[in-house]
Amino acid sequence: MTAFLQELAKTYGYQANHLLAILRAVQARYHHIPEPAIEALAGLLQLPRSQIIGIVEFYSFLHLQPQGQYELLISDSITDQMLGKQDLISYLADRLQVSIGAVRADGLVSLANTSCTGLCDQGPAGLVNGLPLTQLTRAKLDVIVSLINARTPLPEWPSELFAVHDNIQKTDVLLSRTMTMGEALQATFDRGIAATLTEIDRAGLRGRGGAGFKTAMKWRFCSEESETTRYVVCNADEGEPGTFKDRVLLNSYADQVFEGMTVCAAIIGARQGFLYLRGEYLFLHEPLQAVLQQRRDAGLLGNNILGQGFDFDIAICLGAGAYICGEESALIESLEGKMGIPRNRPPYPVTQGYLGKPTVVNNVETFLAAAAVAVQGGDWFASIGTGPSKGTKILSICGDCACPGIYEYPFGTTIQAILDDCGAHDVLGVQVGGPSGTFISRQEFDRKLAFEDLATGGSFIIFNASRNILDIVNNFTHFFAHESCGFCTPCRVGTSLLKKQLDKIVDGHGSAGDVAALESLCQLVKNYSHCGLGQTAANPILTTLARYPELYQAKLKKISYEPGFDLDAALATARRMADRHDAAAHLAQVGEDYE
Amino acid sequence: MSKTITIDGKAIPFTEGQTIMQAATAADVYIPHLCHHPEFTPHGSCKLCTVKVNGRNCSACTFPAAEGQEVLNNTQELNSDRKTITQMLFVEGNHFCPSCEKTGNCQLQAVAYHLNMLDDHFPLFYAHRAMDASHPEVLIDHNRCIFCTLCVRASREHDGKAVFAISGRGINKHLLVNSTSGQLKDSDLDSGDKAAHICPTGAILIKHTAYQVPIGQRVYDHHQINEVSLASEHPHGE
Ligand SMILES: Cc1cc2nc3c(=O)[nH]c(=O)nc-3n(C[C@H](O)[C@H](O)[C@H](O)COP(=O)(O)O)c2cc1C
Ligand code: SF4
Ligand code: SF4
Ligand code: FES
Ligand code: FES
Numbered sequence: 001m002t003a004f005l006q007e008l009a010k011t012y013g014y015q016a017n018h019l020l021a022i023l024r025a026v027q028a029r030y031h032h033i034p035e036p037a038i039e040a041l042a043g044l045l046q047l048p049r050s051q052i053i054g055i056v057e058f059y060s061f062l063h064l065q066p067q068g069q070y071e072l073l074i075s076d077s078i079t080d081q082m083l084g085k086q087d088l089i090s091y092l093a094d095r096l097q098v099s100i101g102a103v104r105a106d107g108l109v110s111l112a113n114t115s116c117t118g119l120c121d122q123g124p125a126g127l128v129n130g131l132p133l134t135q136l137t138r139a140k141l142d143v144i145v146s147l148i149n150a151r152t153p154l155p156e157w158p159s160e161l162f163a164v165h166d167n168i169q170k171t172d173v174l175l176s177r178t179m180t181m182g183e184a185l186q187a188t189f190d191r192g193i194a195a196t197l198t199e200i201d202r203a204g205l206r207g208r209g210g211a212g213f214k215t216a217m218k219w220r221f222c223s224e225e226s227e228t229t230r231y232v233v234c235n236a237d238e239g240e241p242g243t244f245k246d247r248v249l250l251n252s253y254a255d256q257v258f259e260g261m262t263v264c265a266a267i268i269g270a271r272q273g274f275l276y277l278r279g280e281y282l283f284l285h286e287p288l289q290a291v292l293q294q295r296r297d298a299g300l301l302g303n304n305i306l307g308q309g310f311d312f313d314i315a316i317c318l319g320a321g322a323y324i325c326g327e328e329s330a331l332i333e334s335l336e337g338k339m340g341i342p343r344n345r346p347p348y349p350v351t352q353g354y355l356g357k358p359t360v361v362n363n364v365e366t367f368l369a370a371a372a373v374a375v376q377g378g379d380w381f382a383s384i385g386t387g388p389s390k391g392t393k394i395l396s397i398c399g400d401c402a403c404p405g406i407y408e409y410p411f412g413t414t415i416q417a418i419l420d421d422c423g424a425h426d427v428l429g430v431q432v433g434g435p436s437g438t439f440i441s442r443q444e445f446d447r448k449l450a451f452e453d454l455a456t457g458g459s460f461i462i463f464n465a466s467r468n469i470l471d472i473v474n475n476f477t478h479f480f481a482h483e484s485c486g487f488c489t490p491c492r493v494g495t496s497l498l499k500k501q502l503d504k505i506v507d508g509h510g511s512a513g514d515v516a517a518l519e520s521l522c523q524l525v526k527n528y529s530h531c532g533l534g535q536t537a538a539n540p541i542l543t544t545l546a547r548y549p550e551l552y553q554a555k556l557k558k559i560s561y562e563p564g565f566d567l568d569a570a571l572a573t574a575r576r577m578a579d580r581h582d583a584a585a586h587l588a589q590v591g592e593d594y595e
Numbered sequence: 596m597s598k599t600i601t602i603d604g605k606a607i608p609f610t611e612g613q614t615i616m617q618a619a620t621a622a623d624v625y626i627p628h629l630c631h632h633p634e635f636t637p638h639g640s641c642k643l644c645t646v647k648v649n650g651r652n653c654s655a656c657t658f659p660a661a662e663g664q665e666v667l668n669n670t671q672e673l674n675s676d677r678k679t680i681t682q683m684l685f686v687e688g689n690h691f692c693p694s695c696e697k698t699g700n701c702q703l704q705a706v707a708y709h710l711n712m713l714d715d716h717f718p719l720f721y722a723h724r725a726m727d728a729s730h731p732e733v734l735i736d737h738n739r740c741i742f743c744t745l746c747v748r749a750s751r752e753h754d755g756k757a758v759f760a761i762s763g764r765g766i767n768k769h770l771l772v773n774s775t776s777g778q779l780k781d782s783d784l785d786s787g788d789k790a791a792h793i794c795p796t797g798a799i800l801i802k803h804t805a806y807q808v809p810i811g812q813r814v815y816d817h818h819q820i821n822e823v824s825l826a827s828e829h830p831h832g833e
Pocket of ligand 3: 747770
C-alpha cells in the first residue's frame with residue numbers, strides 16, 4: 001500500500017487540491033479508505049488527518065468501512081421506484097444473501113441505495129464499482145449474481161449489462177446540427193473576441209443549469225476583473241433527479257461542449273478549464289479524455305490555439321456522490337479537493353472562484369449553445385423562443401410515457417405539446433425542474449416551458465393517474481434530507497424535521513394542526529437556508545400542498561393532537577425484556593376519540 | 596465622509612469592508628448570533644443572525660454593509676424565526692440544561708431565553724453521541740455541540756494548531772479531534788488554548804472548575820445575552 005500511495009501522491013504532485021481524486025483512487029483499489037492510507041496521505045500531503053476523514057465522510061462514494069469488492073448501488077430515484085426498483089433490490093439482496101446497506105460476510109459484495117444515477121430513461125438502474133447497470137430485470141440480476149459469485153472481473157462481464165443509450169427522441173436547432181471541430185473557435189477569432197461576446201449578449205442566452213443568469217453578463221463580469229488568472233468550469237454534476245441530458249451531450253456532443261468552453265476561455269482570458277463530472281458518469285471519463293486529446297492533436301487545445309497566441313487546456317475532475325456539488329460554489333470547493341460546502345456570497349465565483357481567482361461556471365448545455373451562437377450569430381438564436389427566454393431547451397423526459405429520453409424544444413412550448421410528443425396518457429401531473437422545481441397538476445398543461453413560467457434545468461418527470469402524490473413527495477423530501485451538506489441549521493436540521501413531519505402525516509399519525517405545522521416549517525427552511533438546496537428542499541411539499549391540500553388533510557386523524565413521540569413503541573424494549581405480551585403491557589397514546 | 600446603513604430605521608455608520616454585524620456591534624446594536632465571534636473569520640452557518648437587507652434575508656455576520664442598505668433586525672417575524680432555529684439546535688443535540696455544567700454561562704441557553712423560547716417545539720432527535728473525557732484538563736461532550744466551528748477556527752487561527760474539525764454530511768455532522776486515536780488526550784490541545792475556552796455551549800468544558808461559580812451567580816443569570824454580548828464584543832472593548 002505504501003508504494004501505491006507514494007506513487008499516487010506523486011502523480012498528483014503532492015497537491016492537497018487533488019485530494020478527492022486521490023481518495024477516489026484509494027477507494028477503487030481497496031473498496032474503502034483504510035486507516036493506514038489516511039495516516040500516510042496526511043504525511044505525504046501535509047494535511048491534518050481530520051481533513052482527510054472529513055472528505056471521506058462527506059462524499060457518498062467514499063467509505064471508512066470496507067465495502068464489497070463488488071460495490072453495488074441501486075438508484076432510489078422516484079422513476080426507478082416506479083419501474084419496480086423496490087422489488088428488484090429485495091430480490092437482489094435475497095439472491096446475494098446480503099442485506100441492503102451491508103457488506104456480505106465474505107466481503108465479496110455490498111449492496112446499498114444511491115441517489116438518482118442519471119439513467120431515469122433506462123431504469124431501474126444501478127452502479128457496480130461506479131459503472132452503470134441499466135434496465136435491470138430479475139433475469140439480468142440473476143446474471144449479475146452469478147458473475148459476482150464466480151468473482152468474474154468487471155471487464156469480462158457482458159457489455160450489454162452496461163449499455164447506456166442516448167435515446168434522443170426530438171431534435172431542434174442545437175441537436176440536429178453537428179458542428180465541425182474548431183468551427184466555433186475559428187468563427188470567434190474571425191469575428192473578433194469582443195464582437196463574439198456581443199453576439200452571445202444579443203442571443204439572449206441564459207444559463208441552462210437552472211437559475212437562468214445571462215451568460216454574456218457573467219462572462220463580461222469575469223473578463224473585467226483586475227486579477228488576470230481566470231478559470232472556466234463546466235458544471236456536469238447533473239444531480240437533480242430526473243435530469244440526464246448532460247450525460248447525452250457529453251456522450252455525443254462533447255466536442256461542441258469543449259469548444260464552447262474554449263470560446264469562453266478566449267473571451268474571459270482563461271488558460272485553464274475544468275469539467276466537473278459527477279461520479280456517476282465515470283463511464284464517460286475515458287471517452288471524454290479521448291475527445292480532449294483529439295482536440296489537442298488538432299491544435300484546438302494547448303499552446304497557441306489556431307495560431308492566435310491563445311493557450312488553454314481542460315482537465316476533468318470527478319465527483320464522488322454529492323448532489324450539493326452541483327451548486328457552483330460547492331463545486332469549486334470540491335474542485336479544490338474539499339468538502340462540497342457552499343461558500344458565503346459575496347464574493348461570487350466571477351470575482352473569487354477557483355483558488356480565489358475569477359471563475360465562470362456554466363452548465364454543459366450553456367456551453368453547447370454558446371458554441372452554436374459563436375457560429376451562427378446572436379440574431380439567429382434570439383429569433384427562437386419567447387421574449388425573456390431565447391433559444392431552445394433540452395429536456396430529459398422520464399416517468400410515465402411511451403418514449404422517455406431527450407427532447408429539444410423552443411422555449412414557449414406548452415406542457416401539453418410535450419406530453420403529446422412523448423406519448424403520455426392519463427397524466428396526473430408533471431414534476432418540472434426535478435424535486436427542487438414545481439409539481440404541476442393536469443389543470444396546468446397549457447403552461448409554457450420558459451424562465452418566466454415553468455423553468456427547468458432539464459428534468460421533466462411524468463406521473464400518470466395510478467401514482468400516489470404523497471409517495472412522490474416522500475421520495476423527494478427524503479432525497480433532500482440525504483443530500484443536505486449540513487452546513488447551516490435550517491437545512492441540516494430542517495430537512496430532517498420535514499422528513500419526520502411528513503412521515504408522521506403520511507403514516508397516518510398526523511392530527512389537526514400538523515399540516516399547518518408542516519407548512520410553517522417549509523417556509524422557515526425555504527427562507528433561512530444558506531444555499532439553493534435548502535431554499536428549494538420544501539418545494540415538493542409546498543407545491544403539492546398548494547394544489548392538493550385535501551390529500552394531506554385526508555391523512556389526518558380526527559383528534560386534536562397527536563404527539564410525535566410514540567409512547568407504546570417506546571415501551572417495546574421493556575416488554576421484550578419482561579416477556580410481556582398482554583394487553584396491559586400496552587399503552588394507548590391518547591384518549592377515547594381515537595379513530 | 597462615513598457611510599451609513601439603517602438598522603430598524605436607525606442610522607448606523609460603517610466603514611468599507613465591515614459586515615453588517617460588525618457595523619451593528621460597533622453602534623451598540625445587538626443582532627442575535629452563535630457561530631459569530633469578532634476575533635475569527637465569519638462562518639455564517641447557524642443563521643441566527645439573519646436580518647432582512649432591502650427585503651432579502653442575509654446573514655449579518657458575513658454580509659458586507661453597503662451604503663443605503665435598509666436592514667431589519669429586531670422584528671417580531673425575525674425573532675420568532677430565530678427562536679425556531681434555536682429550537683432546531685436544541686432538538687438536534689441532547690441538551691439537558693439542569694444537569695449541564697455550562698448552564699447559566701451558555702450562549703445557546705441565553706439566546707433561547709432572549710428569544711423567549713419556552714419549549715422544544717419539535718420532536719427530539721435523541722442522537723447517539725459520545726463523551727471524550729480522555730484529556731486530563733479538557734472534556735468534550737458531543738451531545739451539546741452545535742457545529743458552530745468556533746473551536747475549529749480558534750485552534751487554527753489563534754492557537755496555530757488544527758485540533759478540531761467538522762466532518763460528515765447533513766444531519767450526520769460531527770466534531771472530529773485531530774489525533775490518530777481520535778481522542779483529545781492524543782491531540783496537541785493544551786488547556787490554555789483559545790480553542791478550549793471558546794465553545795458557546797457546554798460541549799467543551801475545562802475540567803476541575805465545575806460549579807466553582809454557583810448556579811444563580813452565572814453570567815446569564817443576571818444579564819441578558821444582548822447586554823453581555825455588546826459589552827464583550829464591542830470593538831473598543833468597553
Ligand atoms: C443544490 C444545487 C444543485 C445544482 N446542480 C446543478 C447541476 O447539476 N448542474 C448545473 O449546471 N447547475 C446546477 N446548479 C446551479 C449552479 O449553482 C449554477 O447556477 C450553474 O451551474 C450556473 O450555470 P448556468 O448559468 O450555465 O446555468 C445547482 C444549484 C444548486 C443550488
Ligand atoms: S450546552 Fe447549554 S443549552 Fe445545552 S444543555 Fe448545556 S446549558 Fe443547556
Ligand atoms: S464543540 Fe463547541 S465550539 Fe466546537 S463546534 Fe461544537 S459547539 Fe462549536
Ligand atoms: S446545509 Fe446546504 S443549504 Fe444549508
Ligand atoms: S452568527 Fe451569523 S450565521 Fe451564525
